[in-house]
Amino acid sequence: MVAVEVPEQPSIEPENIIGVDMGIVNIAVDSTGKYYPGDKNNDVREHNADLRSRLQSSGTKSAKRHLKKLSGKEGRFVRNTNHVISKEIVQKAKGTSSSIAIEDLSGIRMRTTVRKGHRYIHNSWAFYQLRSFIEYKAKIEGIPVIVIDPHNTSRECYTIDKKNRPERSLFRCISSGFEEEVDFVASLNIRNRAAVNQPIVAGAILDHIDPSVVSSDLL
Numbered sequence: 001m002v003a004v005e006v007p008e009q010p011s012i013e014p015e016n017i018i019g020v021d022m023g024i025v026n027i028a029v030d031s032t033g034k035y036y037p038g039d040k041n042n043d044v045r046e047h048n049a050d051l052r053s054r055l056q057s058s059g060t061k062s063a064k065r066h067l068k069k070l071s072g073k074e075g076r077f078v079r080n081t082n083h084v085i086s087k088e089i090v091q092k093a094k095g096t097s098s099s100i101a102i103e104d105l106s107g108i109r110m111r112t113t114v115r116k117g118h119r120y121i122h123n124s125w126a127f128y129q130l131r132s133f134i135e136y137k138a139k140i141e142g143i144p145v146i147v148i149d150p151h152n153t154s155r156e157c158y159t160i161d162k163k164n165r166p167e168r169s170l171f172r173c174i175s176s177g178f179e180e181e182v183d184f185v186a187s188l189n190i191r192n193r194a195a196v197n198q199p200i201v202a203g204a205i206l207d208h209i210d211p212s213v214v215s216s217d218l219l
Contacts, residue, residue, distance in 0.1 A: 009142035014099040017146070019191025020089060020134070021153065021183050022105060022127055028085055029183040031191040032092070036085045078126050086133035093143050100138055101194030102131055103150035146194040153193075154186040 019031035028036040093100050105127045138145045170182060180188075 016098040019187040021186035031187040082130040090137040099144040101146045153189040
């Protein structure tokens with residue numbers, strides 16, 4: 001293996017922030033309204049989980065060889081998916097002079113409860129790998145990455161900072177009437193939390209929200 005040193009660009013002075021929410025149903029959703037759905041990935045991984053279970057039950061030498069191959073194939077699949085998503089997010093940030101805000105999902109496996117049928121998908125999904133790819137690519141381009149606390153990002157109304165309980169995939173604020181898809185709401189809250197710590201852009205982000213961003217047309 002040959003290591004190639006890639007020169008880093010000087011850090012930009014960001015004019016905007018792109019918030020990125022990571023999850024299972026949607027691998028990522030950003031605050032511009034871009035969705036990176038995970039249905040195809042989850043279908044593949046559910047299939048692999050079933051196959052893995054059957055091979056482990058078999059216990060033969062042939063089954064063990066197949067398990068090793070399956071593990072390598074799945075790892076490459078996840079890695080490629082995360083490369084594609086991270087590249088698009090970083091290039092978007094570069095093109096809009098934006099920093100990138102992401103959640104600190106360290107320990108997400110232990111903190112979050114998921115349905116039994118989705119436990120394998122959740123426990124094995126590479127949240128940390130996607131974050132690492134975003135940070136690595138952003139560093140090369142000189143784009144700041146802000147890591148924020150994920151607590152209640154999907155439960156707060158980004159317009160008035162009031163907590164609400166989402167109804168499945170839909171967020172509806174009882175106080176303001178604001179209604180949107182829950183992952184998109186999380187990305188907006190991530191962006192706004194990052195803006196609080198970024199005085200250069202905080203005023204522009206928090207004082208003026210482009211109505212075109214909060215639109216069902218973007219979903």
